[in-house]
Amino acid sequence: xxxxxxxxxxxxxxxxxxxxxxxxxxxxxxxxxxxxxxxxxxxxxxxxxxxxxxxxxxxxxxxxxxxxxxxxxxxxxxx
Amino acid sequence: xxxxxxxxxxxxxxxxxxxxxxxxxxxxxxxxxxxxxxxxxxxxxxxxxxxxxxxxxxxxxxxxxxxxxxxxxxxxxxxxxxxxxxxxxxxxxxxxxxxxxxxxxxxxxxxxxxxxxxxxxxxxxxxxxxxxxxxxxxxxxxxxxxxxxxxxxxxxxxxxxxxxxxxxxxxxxxxxxxxxxxxxxxxxxxxxxxxxxxxxxxxxxxxxxxxxxxxxxxxxxxxxxxxxxxxxxxxxxxxxxxxxxxxxxxxxxxxxxxxxxxxxxxxxxxxxxxxxxxxxxxxxxxxxxxxxxxxxxxxxxxxxxxxxxxxxxxxxxxxxxxxxxxxxxxxxxxxxxxxxxxxxxxxxxxxxxxxxxxxxxxxxxxxxxxxxxxxxxxxxxxxxxxxxxxxxxxxxxxxxxxxxxxxxxxxxxxxxxxxxxxxxxxxxxxxxxxxxx
Numbered sequence: 001x002x003x004x005x006x007x008x009x010x011x012x013x014x015x016x017x018x019x020x021x022x023x024x025x026x027x028x029x030x031x032x033x034x035x036x037x038x039x040x041x042x043x044x045x046x047x048x049x050x051x052x053x054x055x056x057x058x059x060x061x062x063x064x065x066x067x068x069x070x071x072x073x074x075x076x077x078x079x
Numbered sequence: 080x081x082x083x084x085x086x087x088x089x090x091x092x093x094x095x096x097x098x099x100x101x102x103x104x105x106x107x108x109x110x111x112x113x114x115x116x117x118x119x120x121x122x123x124x125x126x127x128x129x130x131x132x133x134x135x136x137x138x139x140x141x142x143x144x145x146x147x148x149x150x151x152x153x154x155x156x157x158x159x160x161x162x163x164x165x166x167x168x169x170x171x172x173x174x175x176x177x178x179x180x181x182x183x184x185x186x187x188x189x190x191x192x193x194x195x196x197x198x199x200x201x202x203x204x205x206x207x208x209x210x211x212x213x214x215x216x217x218x219x220x221x222x223x224x225x226x227x228x229x230x231x232x233x234x235x236x237x238x239x240x241x242x243x244x245x246x247x248x249x250x251x252x253x254x255x256x257x258x259x260x261x262x263x264x265x266x267x268x269x270x271x272x273x274x275x276x277x278x279x280x281x282x283x284x285x286x287x288x289x290x291x292x293x294x295x296x297x298x299x300x301x302x303x304x305x306x307x308x309x310x311x312x313x314x315x316x317x318x319x320x321x322x323x324x325x326x327x328x329x330x331x332x333x334x335x336x337x338x339x340x341x342x343x344x345x346x347x348x349x350x351x352x353x354x355x356x357x358x359x360x361x362x363x364x365x366x367x368x369x370x371x372x373x374x375x376x377x378x379x380x381x382x383x384x385x386x387x388x389x390x391x392x393x394x395x396x397x398x399x400x401x402x403x404x405x406x407x408x409x410x411x412x413x414x415x416x417x418x419x420x421x422x423x424x425x426x427x428x429x430x431x432x433x434x435x436x437x438x439x440x441x442x443x444x445x446x447x448x449x450x451x452x453x454x455x456x457x458x459x460x461x462x463x464x465x466x467x468x469x470x471x472x473x474x475x476x477x478x479x480x481x482x483x484x485x486x487x488x489x490x491x492x493x494x495x496x497x498x499x500x501x502x503x504x505x506x507x508x509x510x511x512x513x514x515x516x
């Protein structure tokens with residue numbers, strides 16, 4: 001159980017890092033490769049960007065739940 | 080004053096931005112309290128109250144300050160924005176050295192974006208490094224100077240758990256970076272500095288409480304008054320600027336008349352803001368990191384040297400290094416951000432001139448001269464303010480954990496003023512629109 005959850009948390013962490021890196025950091029990141037064209041800062045975010053945001057938030061929620069769960073499991077096991 | 084707040088919340092656009100910023104900051108603080116898996120933070124807190132000395136040790140205090148107490152609790156966000164700051168410092172310094180980065184910087188927005196992207200990669204690389212060293216230090220109990228037995232807060236010391244902690248902390252840094260960008264993009268103020276601001280503010284009440292319990296009432300009052308005076312002084316210095324008058328010649332473009340107005344270039348006394356202090360303190364954190372990596376055996380001459388001069392934060396050599404680094408970085412940063420030749424060139428293009436000085440090269444020289452003369456007291460002031468708590472520590476024997484530490488005051492005042500100004504400009508935008516339509 002602990003082993004599985006640990007591996008899952010690691011997997012989620014890596015996924016999260018990749019997702020964050022996919023965001024463009026204030027102008028011209030990797031996401032420009034997918035979006036194509038120049039999206040001005042006034043025009044809001046593109047569809048790709050919005051979906052990326054949603055995906056990141058979802059992953060982050062799963063990640064934090066797993067982290068807390070794992071923490072509880074480990075602490076109970078330790079005591 | 081209150082009217083402005085009401086107006087800020089009546090503007091739907093601004094209200095959304097403010098609420099969004101607050102929301103992100105709340106999540107950020109929440110993440111700074113959730114312990115990483117396998118860490119028993121209740122045990123740490125218990126022990127900490129008994130020992131008390133652990134979190135006061137010079138350099139750790141500063142790092143812990145930047146992470147809002149999250150570091151010593153081994154929280155999910157334990158690393159805070161430290162890796163991002165270090166990464167941007169390194170990239171900034173490399174811009175001067177590596178020609179490729181310099182061309183990228185001159186390319187404008189696209190190149191700037193690429194530099195940002197490099198910074199982000201470097202941040203995560205540094206995060207892995209720092210997380211590993213912190214976990215290693217926590218495992219041996221070195222993180223708390225051996226005051227707390229590692230078994231109490233890390234009950235399960237298997238490799239699997241330790242690796243998981245490293246992964247979680249690294250991902251946490253990534254999220255923090257993303258938060259900062261989100262605030263910059265959709266909220267008010269600069270995200271990264273607001274995050275630092277939050278962490279500094281977060282430890283403030285507890286250190287005031289600590290002071291209240293330790294000191295007698297009169298000394299407490301005295302320290303509070305001194306802090307207020309200090310804040311007033313810092314606000315004064317941060318706002319101080321020299322206004323260089325610029326006269327624009329009248330010119331006709333088609334049938335329209337342009338120019339003919341006189342404005343000024345505001346040159347702040349402390350043009351660089353708090354960045355030199357942050358640069359210097361995170362640079363001086365490196366020896367600590369090196370010791371953590373090299374191991375603490377005192378036979379190694381490098382370790383012994385570092386330990387004698389650069390750990391603890393009260394040694395004169397340390398203080399002098401800190402001071403000179405701040406002064407140097409202040410000049411360096413001003414040179415990076417404000418280019419007199421470029422400003423003079425732009426002014427010449429649009430028919431502007433400083434009264435009494437020829438446009439072009441003489442103007443650039445004049446601006447350079449004024450800027451250097453302004454930055455000299457500015458950088459000295461920065462260095463002195465940053466050194467103040469250390470001097471107080473060393474000479475007066477004041478209790479450690481002085482809440483009005485120089486760095487934290489500079490950050491609080493600097494970021495606070497910046498954010499308020501941004502909110503105000505948003506408000507003004509609204510009101511002007513209202514007038515005109």
